Amino acid sequence: MDLWGRITAIKGNQIAISLESREELASLSLFTTEEQPQVVVSVQDERHISKIQRKKAYAVIGEIADYTGYIPQEAKEWMKFLFTMETGNPYFSFADTDMTTAREFISFLLEYALKYHIPMRHSALTYQDDLDRYMYQSLKYRSCVICGKHADVHHLDTIGMGNNRDLVDHRNKHLIALCRERHQLAHQLGWQTFKEKYHVKGIILDPQMLNQLGIMTYKRMKEIDDEQRKSYRQTN
Ligand SMILES: [Zn+2]
Ligand SMILES: [Zn+2]
Structure with missing residues (x-):
């Protein structure tokens, strides 16, 4: 085991x-x-595809297989095929690939699992091999980084500007996808403790990404900028 x-x-x-x-x-x-x-x-070897990476990949493939009804071997070949199609990576073998390809493949598998909300035995946080990428994917699919339940976008940095709560500015803020329960816990424990407990981090998205992921529209960014300019003029 x-x-x-x-x-x-x-x-x-x-x-x-x-x-x-x-x-x-x-x-x-x-x-x-x-x-x-x-x-x-087994401690993760950071140079070659490691035993842990192989285990992670097989574990996620196993979850996908259970969910889709394929046998693991079929699911593995299918996912490898999709991966090479989508990324342009040449077909690879688990026996001798490098760590980077393995890492990309695991991220690819997890993205698939998050996208289709595939229930998994372990938290995707346990399976992930690239924390930044996983944090990003969770924001993209609004999936709690810890439990996979539906998530909201949580701000780590305090919401500084304006009194208008509708105009929350997500630019240049560290963001994380958390379900209601974990969000409350994050506030209870304080970010530092929460972060150390779960080994998670917040990430900053550029305006283009914010718009693309539906977190903040360009229109809203402009509204905030206009309002800020207005209040700047009033106080000066
Ligand atoms: Zn959660
Ligand atoms: Zn919050």
Whole structure:
């Protein structure tokens, strides 16, 4: 069995691993009766396609297969085909590809899963291999970065300008897609704590992206700029 998590502390020859959730351990007793079961901890190698990347890719393919009804082998070939079509990357083999291609492929798979709201056993946050890209995809599909539920766009930087709440300016602000529940939690815990707890980050989108993703229209940007100019004139 594979447990998915992060090494969160190292002390002498001991490591602490925090898993995505407690449920990870629920079925542990089905696998072993040993008090101190033997494990091999694979740490991501940042140069070659790693065992973890391969596991991530296969795990997401497995989720897609379950959802679509294909067998995993078919889903894998189909997704690889779509990937090469869409990205122009040459056909690759998991046995010997490089880390960058593997990373792109995992992002591609996750985008597919987010786009079709495919329910998954693990959080997509656990499977992602490129945090910036995943944060972006979650904003694009309004999918909570932690649980995948429908999300709103959350501002990390305080909303500074204007009293008009309809004119919220998303430009040059760190944004993150969070469901209502996690959004409240983010406010409760404070961003710093929240960010460290979940290993997430906010990203800044340029005006073109904001418009394209339907977060903020060019019209609204202009309204805000006009209003700001007006109030500037009034106070000066
Ligand atoms: Zn959520
Ligand atoms: Zn908020």
